[in-house]
Amino acid sequence: MSPPKPLFTDESLSFKVKTLNGKYVKYINLDNGATTTPFASLKQYVDEMLDTYGSVHRGSGQKSIITTREYDASRNFIREFVGSSLNNYVIFAKNTTEAINGAATLWAKKPGKILVSDIEHSSNLLPWVTRDEVVQYRTQTDGSVSVAEIEDIFKAHQNLPKAEQIKLVTITGASTITGYKPPIYEIAALAHRYGAKIFADVCQLIQHERVDMRADDDPCHLDFVAFSGHKMYAPYGTGVLLGPKEFFDTIH
Ligand SMILES: Cc1ncc(COP(=O)(O)O)c(C=O)c1O
Numbered sequence: 001m002s003p004p005k006p007l008f009t010d011e012s013l014s015f016k017v018k019t020l021n022g023k024y025v026k027y028i029n030l031d032n033g034a035t036t037t038p039f040a041s042l043k044q045y046v047d048e049m050l051d052t053y054g055s056v057h058r059g060s061g062q063k064s065i066i067t068t069r070e071y072d073a074s075r076n077f078i079r080e081f082v083g084s085s086l087n088n089y090v091i092f093a094k095n096t097t098e099a100i101n102g103a104a105t106l107w108a109k110k111p112g113k114i115l116v117s118d119i120e121h122s123s124n125l126l127p128w129v130t131r132d133e134v135v136q137y138r139t140q141t142d143g144s145v146s147v148a149e150i151e152d153i154f155k156a157h158q159n160l161p162k163a164e165q166i167k168l169v170t171i172t173g174a175s176t177i178t179g180y181k182p183p184i185y186e187i188a189a190l191a192h193r194y195g196a197k198i199f200a201d202v203c204q205l206i207q208h209e210r211v212d213m214r215a216d217d218d219p220c221h222l223d224f225v226a227f228s229g230h231k232m233y234a235p236y237g238t239g240v241l242l243g244p245k246e247f248f249d250t251i252h
Pocket residue numbers: 033034095096097098120121123124172174175176201203204227228239
């Protein structure tokens with residue numbers, strides 16, 4: 001009997017790279033944090049889908065119907081993948097950066113300040129600082145987060161006029177540089193206690209452990225999350241933003 005076929009195979013393992021002495025050696029990708037090589041099974045799936053590809057929500061031919069069905073089903077899959085409530089939209093973007101830019105543009109329409117930590121990737125810093133008033137939280141010397149210190153910031157702002165209060169905390173699920181994982185659920189509970197929301201950039205966390213947005217009535221729930229397919233062995237070009245329908249429907 002032949003051995004079972006592995007569910008995921010990494011074709012990039014057969015890629016050879018030319019070294020300075022002219023020899024070809026096996027390429028080992030150590031930069032999965034930046035982007036991952038798609039698994040062979042995923043490439044095959046995409047290839048199969050291309051055979052039945054048709055325009056989404058814009059046609060009544062068989063290919064359109066098949067592609068629209070898969071496209072819509074992917075939203076439910078993503079919702080379940082991150083334990084999202086049905087009250088959230090699943091919004092596709094090109095990558096995490098585009099997802100965060102979209103969210104930051106909308107958040108800038110609301111009064112209040114954004115609390116950003118100093119261990120954010122530029123993609124979870126620039127979109128906010130270029131559009132909104134930001135308060136920066138300085139992590140400890142070892143790069144870790146003190147929830148008590150974040151609470152001090154909330155306390156310092158809570159009795160100020162609405163425009164000066166913290167409306168949103170945006171925080172990475174895992175640092176790109178050190179791998180440190182801030183206690184995002186504790187920070188969520190804290191933000192909610194002070195009437196704020198939380199945005200978790202989970203694009204360096206989600207490929208390592210389960211991200212669970214949790215039920216809306218759970219004090220630790222994550223209001224917004226964003227992540228990218230290309231950091232979790234999917235082809236480049238897909239990012240996702242999840243957040244409350246109520247937020248997107250009422251913002252103007
Ligand atoms: C923590 C973090 N957030 C956001 C990004 C941006 O992701 P993308 O390139 O998918 O937009 C990165 C990319 O390395 C990252 O490490």
